[in-house]
Amino acid sequence: MVKVKICGLTDLETALFAAAAGAAALGFVFAPGRRRAGPEQARLICRALPPFVSRVGVFVDAPLPEVAQMVDYCGLDAVQLHGSEPPDYCRALGERVRVIKAFRVGGAGLPADMGDYPVAAVLLDTLVPGRAGGSGRAFDWRLAQNTGLKTPLILAGGLTPENVARAAALVKPYAVDVSSGVETDGRKDRKKIARLIRAAGEAGSAPLQM
Numbered sequence: 001m002v003k004v005k006i007c008g009l010t011d012l013e014t015a016l017f018a019a020a021a022g023a024a025a026l027g028f029v030f031a032p033g034r035r036r037a038g039p040e041q042a043r044l045i046c047r048a049l050p051p052f053v054s055r056v057g058v059f060v061d062a063p064l065p066e067v068a069q070m071v072d073y074c075g076l077d078a079v080q081l082h083g084s085e086p087p088d089y090c091r092a093l094g095e096r097v098r099v100i101k102a103f104r105v106g107g108a109g110l111p112a113d114m115g116d117y118p119v120a121a122v123l124l125d126t127l128v129p130g131r132a133g134g135s136g137r138a139f140d141w142r143l144a145q146n147t148g149l150k151t152p153l154i155l156a157g158g159l160t161p162e163n164v165a166r167a168a169a170l171v172k173p174y175a176v177d178v179s180s181g182v183e184t185d186g187r188k189d190r191k192k193i194a195r196l197i198r199a200a201g202e203a204g205s206a207p208l209q210m
């Protein structure tokens with residue numbers, strides 16, 4: 001069954017709700033922006049979560065020592081990189097934590113070199129100029145079919161409770177990652193989180209892209 005990561009959490013109650021609703025992973029944005037979780041808040045949430053929920057820190061071209069410090073301080077299980085971090089950066093970080101490298105997909109299709117990165121998973125998100133992530137916009141999911149990647153594929157960008165089952169059935173990703181689609185007026189919406197996780201579960205258990 002496709003796993004669900006809910007991204008951009010900033011408060012403890014919503015994070016605990018998402019975990020109880022069945023999210024496999026929760027994301028904390030450390031890059032500047034309206035979804036940024038401060039280190040103390042992210043640490044508090046990470047320490048309160050049940051043991052089998054993955055804690056993922058989201059970074060954009062942050063200095064390596066800063067990312068490593070947040071991994072230790074918050075107890076992150078994985079980092080998700082949304083900038084132009086090169087393979088060597090991913091390899092160095094991969095010595096201490098699982099690395100998910102995000103690539104942005106636009107009209108030109110998939111980045112040719114995404115299979116060359118030494119990472120635990122590749123995330124495909126929508127290319128929106130001026131946005132590193134969390135745009136709420138979808139790309140043409142057909143581009144993410146049969147990628148031939150040797151690492152698990154995470155599908156992101158504009159997923160909602162209404163479209164997630166269709167996207168997952170088409171792409172057969174290892175996991176989906178959602179932020180805007182489970183918000184109302186810019187805040188995480190518990191009803192949407194529960195609906196999205198239920199809908200993702202309905203996508204079936206076809207062989208995964210991994």
Ligand SMILES: O=C(O)c1ccccc1NCC(=O)[C@H](O)[C@H](O)COP(=O)(O)O
Binds near residue numbers: 035058060133
């Ligand atoms: O969400 C953000 O504000 C953000 C800012 C900078 C880098 C990444 C960011 N989010 C990354 C995510 O994991 C999102 O879930 C992913 O891009 C999908 O977002 P959405 O289209 O809003 O579901």
